[in-house]
Amino acid sequence: MAKVKTLDDLKRMREGLQSKISLREKSDHPEKIVQIKVSMATCGIASGAKETMTYLIEELDNRAVEAVVTQTGCMGYCHSEPTIEVHVPGTDPVVYGDVDIKKAEEIITKHIIGGELVDGIIPAAYKTPNEHRNEK
Amino acid sequence: MAKYNNHILVCGGTGCRASRGEEIVANLKQAVADNSLEDQIQVVRTGCFGFCEKGPIVKMIPDNTFYVHVTPEDAGEIISEHLVKGRKVNRLLYIDPETSEHISDSRHMEFYKKQIRIALRNCGFINPENIDEYVARDGYAALGKVLSEMTPEEAIKIIKDSGLRGRGGGGFPTGLKWEITNKVKGDVKYVVCNADEGDPGAFMDRSILEGDPHSVLEAMAICGYCIGGSHGLIYIRAEYPLAIQRLKIAIDQARSLGVLGKDIFGTGFSFDVELRYGAGAFVCGEETALIHSMEGLRGEPTVKPPFPSVSGYKGKPTNVNNVETFANIPVIINKGSDWFSSIGTEKSKGTKVFALAGKINNVGLIEVPMGITLREVIFDIGGGIKDGKKFKSVQTGGPSGGCLTEKHLDIPIDYDSLLACGSMMGSGGMIVMDEDDCMVSVAKFYLDFTVEESCGKCAPCRIGNKRLYEILDKITKGNATEEDLGILRNLANVIKDTSLCGLGQTSPNPVLSTMDNFMHEYLAHVKDGKCPAGQCKDLMMYVIDPVACVGCTLCARVCPVDAISGDKKQPHIIDTSICIKCGACMAKCKFNAISIQ
Numbered sequence: 001m002a003k004v005k006t007l008d009d010l011k012r013m014r015e016g017l018q019s020k021i022s023l024r025e026k027s028d029h030p031e032k033i034v035q036i037k038v039s040m041a042t043c044g045i046a047s048g049a050k051e052t053m054t055y056l057i058e059e060l061d062n063r064a065v066e067a068v069v070t071q072t073g074c075m076g077y078c079h080s081e082p083t084i085e086v087h088v089p090g091t092d093p094v095v096y097g098d099v100d101i102k103k104a105e106e107i108i109t110k111h112i113i114g115g116e117l118v119d120g121i122i123p124a125a126y127k128t129p130n131e132h133r134n135e136k
Numbered sequence: 137m138a139k140y141n142n143h144i145l146v147c148g149g150t151g152c153r154a155s156r157g158e159e160i161v162a163n164l165k166q167a168v169a170d171n172s173l174e175d176q177i178q179v180v181r182t183g184c185f186g187f188c189e190k191g192p193i194v195k196m197i198p199d200n201t202f203y204v205h206v207t208p209e210d211a212g213e214i215i216s217e218h219l220v221k222g223r224k225v226n227r228l229l230y231i232d233p234e235t236s237e238h239i240s241d242s243r244h245m246e247f248y249k250k251q252i253r254i255a256l257r258n259c260g261f262i263n264p265e266n267i268d269e270y271v272a273r274d275g276y277a278a279l280g281k282v283l284s285e286m287t288p289e290e291a292i293k294i295i296k297d298s299g300l301r302g303r304g305g306g307g308f309p310t311g312l313k314w315e316i317t318n319k320v321k322g323d324v325k326y327v328v329c330n331a332d333e334g335d336p337g338a339f340m341d342r343s344i345l346e347g348d349p350h351s352v353l354e355a356m357a358i359c360g361y362c363i364g365g366s367h368g369l370i371y372i373r374a375e376y377p378l379a380i381q382r383l384k385i386a387i388d389q390a391r392s393l394g395v396l397g398k399d400i401f402g403t404g405f406s407f408d409v410e411l412r413y414g415a416g417a418f419v420c421g422e423e424t425a426l427i428h429s430m431e432g433l434r435g436e437p438t439v440k441p442p443f444p445s446v447s448g449y450k451g452k453p454t455n456v457n458n459v460e461t462f463a464n465i466p467v468i469i470n471k472g473s474d475w476f477s478s479i480g481t482e483k484s485k486g487t488k489v490f491a492l493a494g495k496i497n498n499v500g501l502i503e504v505p506m507g508i509t510l511r512e513v514i515f516d517i518g519g520g521i522k523d524g525k526k527f528k529s530v531q532t533g534g535p536s537g538g539c540l541t542e543k544h545l546d547i548p549i550d551y552d553s554l555l556a557c558g559s560m561m562g563s564g565g566m567i568v569m570d571e572d573d574c575m576v577s578v579a580k581f582y583l584d585f586t587v588e589e590s591c592g593k594c595a596p597c598r599i600g601n602k603r604l605y606e607i608l609d610k611i612t613k614g615n616a617t618e619e620d621l622g623i624l625r626n627l628a629n630v631i632k633d634t635s636l637c638g639l640g641q642t643s644p645n646p647v648l649s650t651m652d653n654f655m656h657e658y659l660a661h662v663k664d665g666k667c668p669a670g671q672c673k674d675l676m677m678y679v680i681d682p683v684a685c686v687g688c689t690l691c692a693r694v695c696p697v698d699a700i701s702g703d704k705k706q707p708h709i710i711d712t713s714i715c716i717k718c719g720a721c722m723a724k725c726k727f728n729a730i731s732i733q
Contacts, residue, residue: 003392004401007283007284010271010277010395011277014274014277017269020269021269021272021273024143040222072222
């Protein structure tokens with residue numbers, strides 16, 4: 001192990017190491033940061049969800065976006081795999097279908113950083129019986 | 137460097153390890169390998185999560201799922217369900233006792249909601265055997281800051297302004313102690329960490345050393361700089377093998393990183409730490425006895441003054457602080473005294489770690505802001521009394537503390553309020569008792585402990601505590617008179633006033649506080665020859681109600697000493713001269729015909 005000789009050495013070392021535990025720190029307050037869920041059932045994985053997920057994690061990290069990317073089970077949109085759910089704090093969660101790496105890049109640039117929705121949203125037109133009742 | 141998408145944190149505290157925690161780690165790693173996920177999932181052994189009642193605990197990052205009572209056999213399912221298929225393993229989730237709902241995120245559990253973690257900030261979060269993770273959590277930044285940017289006096293001022301007081305029990309202002317040791321002239325000065333945690337049921341210091349050893353090392357180096365010393369000693373009991381092992385690893389790593397040793401941060405300041413093992417004597421938690429023990433002498437206290445700050449280890453100025461006190465220091469330096477003093481009460485700042493034990497639902501380790509009430513700790517965080525029984529008393533401060541009752545539940549906890557009601561903060565043990573606990577027996581239990589642990593140097597403690605114990609024993613056997621109660625109280629006060637060290641000065645506290653708060657129980661033993669809680673065997677008599685007894689003969693068959701006789705379908709009788717009061721008959725009776733009188 002190289003010795004730290006100055007406070008600046010330590011600071012540099014810390015910056016390099018931060019990524020080791022940043023995932024744990026982020027998970028202490030997930031509601032304050034961007035949360036992305038990647039549907040990782042068999043259909044999702046077969047359609048490339050793993051590649052999408054790896055890309056999302058790396059690209060968000062490269063652009064220093066505070067985000068947590070987790071895998072989840074089947075969302076039911078097997079026709080549009082890979083599907084991901086994007087939840088930017090303060091807004092409603094949005095589900096995108098057919099998210100390949102190109103689409104993922106667009107979502108990061110335009111939706112997560114730019115704040116505008118992009119094409120490919122799976123309309124969440126369904127409502128649960130409870131919601132209907134509440135509206136009446 | 138591999139970038140992990142998931143971290144699996146497994147509790148590596150002594151408690152969870154005893155429940156096969158190591159096997160869980162091994163099986164999780166195996167299951168990760170079986171699924172070829174080594175480059176995506178990291179299994180980390182951390183320090184104590186605190187929720188020991190529910191251990192072993194496994195926490196999934198980043199979605200914060202908190203699995204409880206995990207066994208090594210569950211490892212495969214956790215990986216294949218949670219990580220491969222993205223479904224939570226419901227049967228391993230915590231169930232809220234109030235609503236019976238599954239709670240997956242620990243942040244939503246009552247146990248964690250009211251906690252603020254400062255001293256335990258890294259416990260259950262980092263791998264204590266990896267200095268990189270400590271550095272990533274701002275580790276050694278406080279040391280670097282103090283050495284490079286501050287004079288010792290400036291650093292002491294921050295600690296003084298923060299209002300931090302000794303967490304070992306006494307509550308002496310830490311900054312003031314450092315200032316005194318700083319001002320004493322001496323060629324060599326020592327920094328001593330008191331890790332001789334001796335209170336029954338207390339495990340705060342052990343958990344900090346097991347879960348975050350570097351925070352203590354860093355704080356000791358800061359203290360060394362502030363007082364002008366370059367030698368650190370940790371006095372730790374040999375019964376803490378895991379804490380010792382992790383400390384040794386931490387010291388080695390800190391040396392190779394250059395944050396311990398010579399010329400730290402290129403400032404010319406040198407500091408190193410050695411371990412000293414104690415044999416587990418309670419009195420060695422008293423600082424003068426501790427110092428003698430480290431010198432190779434008998435662990436006996438001496439009169440203060442001179443205080444260790446003036447003449448301590450090998451006659452040199454020595455600053456002794458407790459583990460938890462040290463663990464607070466780096467955060468105070470990093471975040472400032474204003475931040476720290478904004479937490480807590482007027483005279484007690486910051487947080488306190490407590491070990492919850494006894495008849496409480498959520499046994500474990502908690503850290504709460506000073507000023508929280510006992511009610512919040514016991515009923516909100518602790519989840520109330522086991523088996524729906526009634527709360528009777530809570531013992532704080534270990535053998536030196538006192539028993540508090542229902543009427544004290546709403547007092548804000550701090551050093552001074554606990555002293556005012558006849559107990560003390562102590563190191564943070566908190567033992568909860570229910571209606572089945574006999575308070576005379578509780579006092580007797582603690583006296584038994586102090587008699588055993590008294591070093592024997594001064595007469596009040598050596599002889600007096602023994603006499604206290606004998607009187608208590610007499611009471612529990614039903615042989616005492618009211619006059620004995622007077623003697624008991626008098627003697628307790630004399631021991632308190634005349635003993636040499638903290639052990640004897642506080643050992644009568646359990647007697648005095650139970651006499652103050654539960655006099656009716658003492659009187660019941662003495663006057664009526666009865667133990668209201670039904671614990672003192674000599675005062676109990678099992679009797680069969682002839683009306684309720686149907687003569688099923690079940691009790692007679694389970695009685696191990698054949699004390700029960702009676703014909704079939706006729707009421708049975710217990711011969712009290714043979715009965716050993718084991719209670720087996722009462723447990724078996726289906727007609728509630730047997731009672732204690």
